[in-house]
Amino acid sequence: MDDVECATSSHAPPSLGDSTLELALEQVRAAILRHCIKFSESFTRDGRLLDWCIDLRELLYRPVFSALIGRLLWDRIRQLDPDFIGGMTLSAEPVTLGILHAALAEGRDVNGFSVRRKPKAYGRRRQVEGMQPARHSRVVIVDDLFDGGQTVADVMSALQPFNAAVIGAAAVVDFCNPAFGSRVHHTVARSSLFTLADLGLQAAPAPPAQPLFVFGPLNQGDYTAPHSTPFMDEAGIVAASDTGYVVALDSLGNERWRIRIREHVKGVRTAxxxxxxxxxxxxxxxxxxxxxxxxxxxxxxxxxxxxxxxxxxxxxxxxxxxxxxxxxxxxxxxxxxxxxxxxxxxxxxxxxxxxxRxxxxxxxxxxxxxxxxxxxxxxxxxxxxxxxxxxxxxxxxxxxxxxxxxxxxxxxxxxxxxxxxxxxxxxRRKLANWLLVHPATVRGQVFVSSTQHVCSLSQADGSITWMAPADGRVTGVGIDPEGRSCVCASDRGSIYCLDVSSGRRRWEYHAQGAFRVTPAMSGTRCALPGYDGALYAFSLSGPADSSGGGGAGPDR
Known part of the structure; x- marks a missing residue:
């Protein structure tokens, strides 16, 4: 049983005073990462497989979390003084019930409703089920997720015959899609517990780094894709080329020696x-x-x-x-x-x-x-x-x-x-449609990539502790000897330095070619070769002066 489940295993959720609000939000955030992030398991309407999705029903139908989420959302919307709360079936219903119970616990008289996609073809033939909003009543529309705003707009359309006033919209997670504002009037107050950035599914801006040096071309020939992770220490770097040579550089990127292997056309593809x-x-x-x-x-x-x-x-x-x-x-x-x-x-x-390996x-x-x-x-x-x-x-x-x-x-x-x-x-933890990765471990965590994210998983049970977005596939994660920073690179040319404990980006760099190797790490530096034929070296501490030396090395 993990900390999230232990912390919320009592019959009643903790009170949400100022001192516990942040703790409750963190409990829900951790539970979403643990239970609701699904990789390569969801499809679009036209049948395309999605890299990832959030399925909040895996959490909202757990009574303790349903109640906790309801209390947190009620805390966000109570100042709107709503008369009715509801949204589109099926996803809004557990959210509605959780908020109604939270309001009742405070003695607030709030009613709920549910909206069908289309009016029922038999029975009472209603589209709005449950309590019918009174004329000029104050309504807050709720949902599990906000994306493009079409669902909220559809609920507002279904409520038009009642002449109710939609004063707000609230969700557990808001994708912050710009299309929402074009579909939902700006007078509707919008709130949520989390954005994608809060969950680590969308990156916050990070300072751009500059290489300590760039050595190249490392590979020359028809095939320039490097597969080999260099060796690196404080004295310098030893790197290999897929065109058949190994080169040693000093700490400034100046070449010290170079050798060829016997069949140089086939190159070196190992660390x-x-x-x-x-x-x-x-x-x-x-x-x-x-x-x-x-x-x-x-x-x-x-x-x-x-x-x-x-x-x-x-x-x-x-x-x-x-x-x-x-x-x-x-x-x-x-x-x-x-x-x-x-x-x-x-x-x-x-x-x-x-x-x-x-x-x-x-x-x-x-x-x-x-x-x-x-x-x-x-x-x-x-x-x-x-x-x-x-x-x-x-x-x-x-x-x-x-x-x-x-x-x-x-x-x-x-x-x-x-x-x-x-x-x-x-x-076992599903992370992609197929997985070619070099897992790294430190402090009870295992670091591995999905299709568009780097994930930190608990070694004990595979639950996600944090996620960090990447702009493509990441093969391997390098961790510095002190276990504070990790560096990864994507097949779309981006390099990221992340905080090991949180996944927050410390710096990033964008190159011209793809990266498909695990970065080499030393005490203060990292290095890796790219598909553009260059070997890049960086300081782990962040943006650095790029005038440190190094340069082109002839393929001799």
């Missing part, structure tokens, strides 16, 4: 990792590479298969890397590699190709996934299977393990939380 004084990465040529962090000198290169599209994970204690390797013909295996010499320690075959699970497991939806826990010592579960669709993003829980994004559109020791499903 770059750091172990002691080495940089490790996998090429799409099927080789696993180890180079010197300071000079780029090749230490070893081991051919593991036909191609490697999944980033490796490193066990620092054992000095071993675990890599998903593809062999063609939709076959793959997981290989354990000795980091000292690049030797293969063991391999475990899989029945499908793999593009999912593995994750370590303490004390001695590694969890892997593949395109057939199979998630497996392997022994780090010999690759033997500890447990295996099959999810409904492909798993192509990064696997993340935090304590006892394994998180995997699936092409069924759900983030799946599994017991890391048994594989048992703990919960």
């Amino acid at each position: 770059l990792l750091h172990c002691e004084d080495s940089i490790l990465f996998c090429g799409y040529d099927g080789f696993f590479y180890c180079v010197d962090r300071h000079t780029g000198a090749l230490r070893w290169a081991t051919c593991l298969g036909a191609f490697i599209g999944a980033s490796p994970v490193i066990d620092m204690t054992r000095g071993v890397a675990f890599v998903a390797v593809n062999h063609g013909n939709r076959r793959s295996d997981v290989a354990a590699i000795d980091l000292a010499h690049g030797a293969v320690i063991w391999t475990t075959p899989a029945a499908a190709e793999s593009y999912a 593995p994750a370590l699970c303490e004390p001695d497991h590694v969890i892997v996934a593949a395109n057939d939806g199979v998630v497996r826990s392997l022994s780090r010592a010999d690759g033997s299977v500890r447990w295996e579960v099959k999810l409904p669709a492909q798993v192509k993003g990064w696997i993340n393990v935090d304590g006892p829980t394994c998180f995997a994004g699936c092409f069924d559109g759900c983030l799946h939380a599994l017991d890391a020791m048994t594989g048992k499903t703990l919960w």
Whole structure:
């Protein structure tokens, strides 16, 4: 049971004095995020699938919240001194009843009504049901949501035969659609408990940032789309190109060294990792590479298969890397590699190709996934299977393990939380029509994207704690080492720095090309490559002077 349910589990809602009004609003806001935000489950009248919707009926038919919402809305409209309250069936009815009970508790004599879309074809053949508004009575129209205002306008039209005076309109959530004002007369007082911005579904303006430096072109050739997350520390950045080279920059963006991999046309599509004084990465040529962090000198290169599209994970204690390797013909295996010499320690075959980054699970497991939806826990010592579960669709993003829980994004559109020791499903949360994500975790939260939002979910049960809008799909979220800021980027060219605790935008930047990688993070900076061929570096603290150096690097 979460805090929202515990806080409102008594038979009567708390009184709404000045000291508790803000608390009550926060209880309802949290409950809306928990119960009412639905992803890829709603359709338009012409059959198009919506990215998201708000279904407040999931909350309004819970008695405690219906009563609490009624008391909050009554607090907003009581000064209008209404005689009648009502709206369009079906959505307005629980709102109406909640407000009527709140008014009755104060001894106010207020009546309610409900409006049909069309007059009933039999019985009393009414369009306005319930109490019929008296002539010149004061009416407030209510609804669960305000969008374009057409529903309110339809209710006003149905009330015209009664000569009632519509003095106000109130809803739980107002989309603040400009069309509302063109359909509903400005003399009608309009109020709501929340706007989309209050719920994190619409962004507040954020300061524009400037890069510390832009290095490029990182990729030159027919195919310039980067897939590789750079490595970053306070000394600089090591980044990879899909056109086959790896480049190291200092903290000002000046090039220090550059190397090519064997099959440079296929490039590098995995994250770059750091172990002691080495940089490790996998090429799409099927080789696993180890180079010197300071000079780029090749230490070893081991051919593991036909191609490697999944980033490796490193066990620092054992000095071993675990890599998903593809062999063609939709076959793959997981290989354990000795980091000292690049030797293969063991391999475990899989029945499908793999593009999912593995994750370590303490004390001695590694969890892997593949395109057939199979998630497996392997022994780090010999690759033997500890447990295996099959999810409904492909798993192509990064696997993340935090304590006892394994998180995997699936092409069924759900983030799946599994017991890391048994594989048992703990919960799953629908976030999109399909999901290719790199979940990140900190402080009991898991950060993952939907189609047009970044969401912070409770690791315990998958409930939403905050949402932050994005202008497109976000693949991964980078979190700074102190767990205060997270950075993400969309496939429409936007970069956002968000507050980890609230999702509020600290700054944003808009580039020319798409971003489809997880940002690299250091103590004070972040960096990521874009589809425009450039590598961008930013200060996490906010807008910065862009004159810090760096520039074009020749493809040599």
